[in-house]
Amino acid sequence: MKGRRNIWRFLPLSAMLLLLAGCGEQRLSALDPMGPQAQWILDNMILSLYVMAIVVIVVFTLYFIAVVKFRRKPDDDELPEQVEGSKVLELTWTIIPVFLLIILAVPTIAGTYYMAESAPESSGSSGEEGEEGEEGGDAESAEEAEEEGAVVIDVTGHQYWWQFDYQEGFSAGNEVYIPAGEKVWFNLTAEDVIHSFWVPALGGKMDNIPGVDNEIWLEADEPGTYKGKCAELCGPSHALMDFKVIALERDEYDAWVEQMSAEEPAEPEEGSVAAEGRQVFEDQGCIGCHAIGGPGSAQGPALSNFGDREKIAGVIDYTPENLEDWIRDPQSFKQGNNMQAYPDMSDEDMDAIVEYLDSLNVRE
Ligand code: HEC
Ligand SMILES: [Cu+2]
Known part of the structure; x- marks a missing residue:
């Protein structure tokens, strides 16, 4: 079996697998x-x-x-017997599909409930506390x-x-x-x-x-990385x-959460290039759209653990060159996205910012 x-x-999927092979x-x-x-x-x-x-x-x-x-055979020259309607046939092709539909419906409905399950032990409570919001x-x-x-x-x-x-x-x-x-x-x-x-x-x-x-x-x-x-x-x-969905063992996950919810995100070492980058990040207004530590904003993705990212903006390989290109011209990667472009940033500022963003890692 x-x-x-x-x-x-x-069998039916070999074509798809070929497509995905890369x-x-x-x-x-x-x-x-x-x-x-x-x-x-x-x-x-x-x-x-x-x-x-x-x-x-x-x-x-x-x-x-x-x-x-x-x-029609060669010596057929008469019309065959003309029949109209057949109770047996009609019943057969009604009853068989009904059975087939039941075979499909039972697991589908059961599965729909399984997937729609909203939370552990949540049944029957929606009436009382539902007023809150x-x-x-x-x-x-x-x-x-x-x-x-x-x-x-x-x-x-x-x-x-x-x-x-x-x-x-x-x-x-x-x-x-x-x-x-x-x-x-x-x-x-x-x-x-x-x-x-x-x-x-x-x-x-x-x-x-x-x-x-x-x-x-x-x-x-x-544990593993799953693409979304x-x-x-x-x-x-x-x-x-x-x-990306990154699944960790529970203890690793707890450690990650602890790092991410730290009161004060780790500041770069004073006098370092990363510290300079932190300053540029503020001066250029990046901070207005990108949270580092704490709650996020609707203006742009939080960059609290940007150094751990596998991709930039979800799709671009994480390299310093690509990061620079992204900051200079985000539209060339993702048409219509809402990030401001920084075509004229000095190389020095750019290097500092790239260094700073790369220093933002939470995982070892
Ligand atoms: C007007 C708001 C805004 C400003 C200002 C801004 N960004 Fe962004 N940024 C965004 C948005 C929106 C995205 C998400 C773009 C997308 O993927 O559609 C983004 C994406 C990014 C990403 C990729 C994030 C990820 O999750 O992979 C980086 C890195 C980044 N910005 C850096 C910067 C830097 C550095 C500056 C300042 C020099 C800056 N941004 C200024 C809005 C902004
Ligand atoms: Cu979408």
Whole structure:
């Protein structure tokens, strides 16, 4: 059974795998699930594939039998017997699809509830405390999840970056850290237009809608990096609105949170190039859009741990040259993004700023 399953997995997908072959260890495939929700989605896809395959095989077999058996033969010159209607046939092709639909519906509905599960032990409470704010039941269930010790992260979609606000009061841009092996809850909303939060290897997608609070949970079986995408066309750089989910062992995650929520983010050593960069960062107004330490802002991604980033702005390889090019001309990388350009910054200031940003690391 297992072996056969693998064939089903690979046959229709070989073309897709070829397309993805250049991507390396990106973990961007819904066909290679790394968490329980993604596993459920794949299992259901395979089940539907079986059902559809059976229908196709049966229908086409009957069709070809009919074509061959009842074709006109050389000495046929009379009309065959003309029949109209058949109760048996009508019943058969009504009842069989009903069974097939039940086979699909039962797991689909069960799975929908499984995925829509809002939080541990949240059932039945939405009536009483729902008055507090406009958020209604979702925010409340997330609160309860937090009480249970579950990690709850607020996710805001912006053209074209992701803001991740943690309950501990700090913010992370474009790369979200979670503990592996447990359900993590994401409260989804958007600042400007509709975006959609999708980490194919971990689970389903859910829209980020301005003024609406959506909720989704994801779980990563193992520590690792999982690529995420915006899955709702949101403007010219929609396709570049990538992010990463970085799952850590629980103790590493706790250490990371502790670092990120430090009262005072570590200041660069006095007199160093990085300290100079810190000054330029303030003088040039970068600080107005980019938080370093503490809560984030809607103007631009928090850069508190920028030195740990694997990518710049979600899509550009992290190198000093690319960082400089980004600061000088962000539009050349992501058309229509909202960062101010600094084409005329002196090389000295630029080097200092690049050094400073690179010094902002929280992980060893
Ligand atoms: C008007 C607000 C604004 C100002 C001022 C600004 N930025 Fe940005 N910056 C943004 C926005 C918005 C993005 C996200 C762009 C995107 O990906 O769509 C961004 C992205 C970035 C990124 C990539 C972040 C990531 O998560 O990978 C870096 C690095 C950066 N800015 C550095 C700077 C520096 C250095 C300055 C000052 C010289 C600066 N920014 C000034 C708005 C601003
Ligand atoms: Cu988007």
